[in-house]
Amino acid sequence: MSALFEARGITKRFGGLTALHAVDFALDAGIASIIGPNGAGKTTLFNVFTGLYRAEEGGVTFRGQPLLGLRPDQITALGICRTFQNIRLFGNMTAIENVLVGMHARVRLGLRDVLARGPRFHASEGALMARASALLERVGLLPQANEVARNLPYGDQRRLELARALASEPALLLLDEPTAGMTRGEAGALMGLLRALVADLGLAVVLIEHNMRVVMGVSDRVTVLDHGEKISEGAPHEVQADPRVIEAYLGTRHSGAPRRRLAER
Numbered sequence: 294m295s296a297l298f299e300a301r302g303i304t305k306r307f308g309g310l311t312a313l314h315a316v317d318f319a320l321d322a323g324i325a326s327i328i329g330p331n332g333a334g335k336t337t338l339f340n341v342f343t344g345l346y347r348a349e350e351g352g353v354t355f356r357g358q359p360l361l362g363l364r365p366d367q368i369t370a371l372g373i374c375r376t377f378q379n380i381r382l383f384g385n386m387t388a389i390e391n392v393l394v395g396m397h398a399r400v401r402l403g404l405r406d407v408l409a410r411g412p413r414f415h416a417s418e419g420a421l422m423a424r425a426s427a428l429l430e431r432v433g434l435l436p437q438a439n440e441v442a443r444n445l446p447y448g449d450q451r452r453l454e455l456a457r458a459l460a461s462e463p464a465l466l467l468l469d470e471p472t473a474g475m476t477r478g479e480a481g482a483l484m485g486l487l488r489a490l491v492a493d494l495g496l497a498v499v500l501i502e503h504n505m506r507v508v509m510g511v512s513d514r515v516t517v518l519d520h521g522e523k524i525s526e527g528a529p530h531e532v533q534a535d536p537r538v539i540e541a542y543l544g545t546r547h548s549g550a551p552r553r554r555l556a557e558r
Contacts, residue, residue: 296321297497298342298373298465302351305337305521312337313521315351320465324491326500326508328532329518330541335501336378338518339467342499343375344368355465374458375467378501380450384443388434388453391442392425395460428456432486448479455486466490469501480504484511509533517541 296319305313313334318327327335340346342353344365353360360368374395383391429435432452437445442453451471458466472480484507490496502508508515508529515532517525519541525532532538 298355300353303341303348304350305348311521316523320497322497323513324498324511325514326502326512327516333518334521369461372464374461374463376454376458378469382442387439389425389438392428392456392460395457428459432456448475465497467499472504472507480507
């Protein structure tokens with residue numbers, strides 16, 4: 294039986310540069326992290342997963358269905374949603390309006406319903422508002438529901454992005470550096486939220502993350518890329534001790550200073 298999400302032999306080239314070479318990745322449940330030095334190919338891999346890039350070789354499946362060649366909106370409709378390294382909220386909209394935008398893939402109203410604004414429209418509108426409020430409450434932002442997104446603190450904007458992603462009712466959530474710019478306390482709170490989402494909603498989550506404290510604290514499995522190739526994969530403590538991973542992060546010429554463990558970076 295195939296995994297919930299599976300990528301095999303993914304190769305992506307940009308001209309003469311091979312950004313990814315024969316990368317395999319699979320996830321059934323829980324939280325997996327993809328890590329690696331800058332330029333390792335992590336975001337390129339996410340872009341292949343979500344239809345922004347088309348791989349020259351290899352295949353990606355979700356619930357057994359091939360994804361390569363599908364548009365990003367089609368992939369979202371199947372149950373995969375992602376956030377980006379740079380915040381992409383609608384800055385002039387309120388928090389709850391941003392979440393409502395994330396629900397577009399699940400709205401079943403037709404143009405006639407919207408124009409008529411009859412009972413079906415009003416019932417749907419009420420249900421959507423209630424669900425958007427529930428999602429904001431889950432991420433701790435319900436009191437800020439009517440705040441304009443650009444006025445929210447940075448950490449709250451990150452949590453709002455997560456609420457908007459959840460609005461599409463994903464089975465698989467791809468998060469590109471979700472703790473970037475957060476304080477240690479904010480990152481810790483996000484870790485707790487992600488664990489709760491996996492436990493309560495049965496979500497599978499894939500992270501790209503540079504904060505090794507987060508990676509080692511929240512991941513069930515870690516995959517390491519370097520120069521577009523997978524060099525290690527396993528439980529966090531296994532990857533942390535892998536000489537290939539240590540070399541990729543710290544290089545081979547660090548004899549002048551004691552090496553720090555990856556979790557302390």
